[in-house]
Amino acid sequence: MLRRWTRIPVAVAAGAVTGAAELLFLLVAGLVVMFPLVRGQVAGAARWIADQERRRLAWARSEPAPPPLRSAGPRVFGYLAARALPALLGGLVTALLVTGVALAGIVVRSVLAGTMTVPGLLGQVLLGITLLTLNLQGFVTVAGLDRRLARALLESSTREELERRIGELAASRAEVVAAVDVERQRIERDLHDGLQQRLVALGMLLGRARRSPDPERTRALLDQAHADAQRAVEEMREVAWRVYPSALAHSSLDEVLAMVAQRSAVPVRIDLAPHPRPGRPAETALYFVACEAVTNTAKHGAATVITIAVGPNATGVEMVITDDGVGGADPDGSGLHGLARRVAALDGRFEVRSPPGEGTTIRVELPCG
Structure with missing residues (x-):
């Protein structure tokens, strides 16, 4: 809680400064965007600035940094322009906090100098606590407004996100079905051109060995058939591994x-x-x-x-x-x-x-x- 109440004012004060810088950026971008050679650089700079603002808001809430934006369309420039409001409000609440700190310093100096009575001190303390509470609530409100602007203008709506996801899943499903068909065709080709031909040759060797009247010739043919059978087993293992690596089990x-x-x-x-x-x-x-x-x-x-x-x-x-x-x-x-x-x-x-x-x-x- 203490970290949050410390980070939010710092993030809002920083947002007031960056808001002024962003207005200056938009002014310069409006002047140079007419030149086609620099449009890409301007869009990239706008996307980078918006990403830094999102990181600032995430840091204020102790959240992980969001993923970078994929594109720099009109929404990004609209967000940078809309940030003028939370930047202005952030500057006001920051100025009020600085003023309160200065007034608190005057009260402390008066107490040390002995010019303030006890009832006056109690009244100043109560007033200071009330104003500080309202000031901190103002920081939270400005930070919430800034965050809502970022969500509304930079993040896709729930419907858009669901439609995009549905499109990706439909395309992925169709591609997986096509990939399965291609894989089946490759397996059929491997079996037909490799293993099937070797088994046919193996059957012919065994037939020749069976018909041979020469025992030595028969033994040589059987040895060759045995070697071909071993190679067929190896090819079958290779085909099976290409279908699914059973060793992962x-x-x-x-x-x-x-x-x-x-x-x-x-x-x-x-x-x-x-x-x-x-x-x-x-x-x-x-x-x-x-x-x-x-x-x-x-x-x-x-x-x-x-x-x-x-x-x-x-x-x-x-x-x-x-x-x-x-x-x-x-x-x-x-x-x-x-x-x-x-x-x-x-x-x-x-x-x-x-x-x-x-x-x-x-x-x-x-x-x-």
């Missing part, structure tokens, strides 16, 4: 990533920082991202080393995969786009940076819920 994500590194044709360096373990769907998504990134780099990246870094971030866990290859990866390609859909379905973020000649960096952020 009894191992951590770190151990499964180590298995991915062991099977990679390109050296993989794993950098693990202590992090909260995400849920099983999030771990599965991170596994598929790592597998796809390692496979793509081995096929097309011409890299000498891949680095997989996993650690905590503000919302949960973050994975960053980098390589020193040729870059130029297409984020809209079927593989990476499918991973982006998988991550988006879990309310995560998926970013790809792959300038030609500078390698590829994939960043994934997932909540730990």
